[in-house]
Amino acid sequence: MEPLSRRTFTSLSLGAFAYLVGGRPTRAAPPTPDGPRLVCLWLHGGPSQLETFDPKPGLAIGGPTRAIDTSVPGIKLAEGLPQTAEQLQHLALIRSMVSQEGDHERGNLFVRSGYRPDVTLEYPTLGALLTHEEPVDGAEIPSYVSILDPTDYSKGGYLGPEVAPFRIGDPRDPVRDIQPRVSDARQARRLEGLNVLEEGFAGRRPYAEKRSKHRDRTARALEMMRSEHLAAFEVEDEPRAVRAAYGDTPFGRGCLAARRLLEVGVRCVEVTLTGWDTHIDNFTETSKLCETLDPALASLTRELRERDLWQDTVLVCGGEFGRTPRINKTEGRDHWPKGFSMLLGGGRIRGGQVLGATGDGEEAPVDPVSVQQLCATVFAGLGLDPTTETISPIGRPLKLADGEPLKRLLV
Template sequence: MKHCDKITRRNVLQAGFLGGLGLSLSNFLNLSALNAETTGKKSSKADSVLFLNLAGGVSHLDTLDRKPEAPVETQGEFKSIQTCIPGHSVCEYMPKYAAMADQFTLIRGISHSAGAHPQGQSWISTGNRPVPALIYPSLGSVVSKEISSKPDLPGYVAIPKTEWNAGYMGDAYAPFKTNTVPRPGQPFQVRGISLPDGLTIEKVNQRQQLLSKLDRRFKEDSTESQLLEALDKFGSQAYNMITSKRARAAFDVERESSKIRGLFGTDEFSQSVFLGCRLIEYGVPFVTATYQGWDTHTENFAGHRRLLPPLDVGITAGLKMLKQKGLLERTLVVIMGEFGRTPKINVNAGRDHYPRANWCLMTGGGIKPGQFIGGTNKAGDAPDDKTNIKPDDIAATIYHALGIDPLMEYYTNTGRPTMLVPHGRIMRELFA
């Protein structure tokens, strides 16, 4: 896959405009080089991203976008509690967040038109409205290509797994899935890293030599470049991870101090966040932790009663861990699902898909905490008159925080030039 990160169509347009000012192409290229030095990754606000994906669509009204003035049938069963920010109330099942709300920034009124889970997840994971003709790469795949990671660790890890994919970039940039999460008091083994009983590093080296010979033979007969790129990357990555003490240490959560481990609950989400923070510490630039179960078409309130306490513990413990380790300033934490849920409660005491209103929490990575960006109307059924925020804007902002130009242009394997997030607005108001 060709990659054009130096001169894009936007650059050409700029060059044409500057030509009218008497600047030659060489002048323009010199200015572009200077701009890259001053606005490239050196000026990035973050080195890594921890994306906590609330898959299924968390109810905005029953969590962080409470509507005390809405009709009773919209408000639902939960009580509100006051946070440490005057005038900001949240669900009663989020007391830890309420005490730390001023350390996050809440974005409300995010809206789009994809009402099904796959399309909604695709939109928040890529910053592009899904279309049949092209599968866009997820944020983590782009980050794993654009930001150098340690050779013995993946650039993109999904805990325990994810439907996000590399799209037209090819499987070489797909996420490494742990397929499991730590369990307190038990050894944590991840397939592809932990050595099975009886397998030694010496045997791994012997197998690697054999695989190298087979790879050379395969390359002579194959012309599928993306497949070969993926096989090369996966093979070398697996070998590097298995033979690296450092990589095994990164996943060995029992090495973490009891003080840090004690911050987290024993549930899968908390333990996923814990592992994600640890991988960030060891240099993985993009980690997703997926929390399933929010698709509450039936028994919305029973479901949220079960799901909210682990969410409350996990997000606040993760913030504390990153802060105590001095990582929060350079780690962008993003928390959101693919959409909100309907203000109207259905006949099954549930709420249905609702892409017109959603929220996102951010902290770290240069984010100015304690802010409220955007909002919804009194009924909670639409963005307010001042709000126009799309998933495209969230993605563009994440890229910007990492020093990646959201308008960077790639070529697909069919030769089609495509910008990363052509319709996204960088939300500069988020940053300090």
């Protein structure tokens, strides 16, 4: 039961599943790597804005965190993000995000979809909406990939599982369920058997079988199993220096894989960094997390620019909410949806600026930005009209995002 290489599998089992491919071309055209693309770096748990993008040194709420200069005069970041600071002229920072959801699940569903969770309808996430709006012709690998996400908050929602993300873990590990379990000869035998069964079933139920798309999806899954594009997941193929730049961490490798996937035409990649729920020991924990976040975020920004992907790709980095200005008794900070930060860049986003400001205490931020506005800005940044409507299954027309894009952030 030795695992076989992708290339030998390609040559050997073509005949066995030719039937499955049926009318489809045996080799789909590779996806054209153009069109809008989205990369979301989700900082799961609710990152402290004060230790990342909105430091307040010298104030009681600021704690021991120091601030450093960035490539944009007058804008400072927390000391844990020196590499990101260098890239800031390409990034736009919102410091006045306001959400109504202070629970992890609800907060995540809100930020990831742009719609507050409600019991009547499950909303698709940004990546699902984008994949639905801008399908990739002839894609051999999924157009929406989620890396390292321990939750299932990202979903196709009312658009269905067709546009749900394909999930992978640490890109260093092989992608799950993508390798046949048996030798070429046995795989061929399995597919021959499957062919006999499918022919019989389809013969008896021609119409319903076709509608099920089962055979078509089997063929496409087999195509994916032998796709050259799977190599995009293999970050170990990158030069040592590049890997080192992103950081030798699962998240670093995730961001590197994201760049490789965007290069082959994947519409949306999400990479999740967990651990930001720092109710206890906030300062130690966030400084460790920043060591992981900073090189990955900065390298991704730099490489997307170097490789001419930046103008087509919108980057979003942030969490479901921020953390309390007040420091609790366990040196931690608690949930705070009333004024947190979100980083944007790429596409039509104009970098090198800050929108909104939090105060010296718990007061409401200046120029508050809603989650709906954030999501509308993401779509506008991708060159899409956020008011484009999709009809949900309950007959209710829904916009891509239910807010006004932030004109100031757009070119």
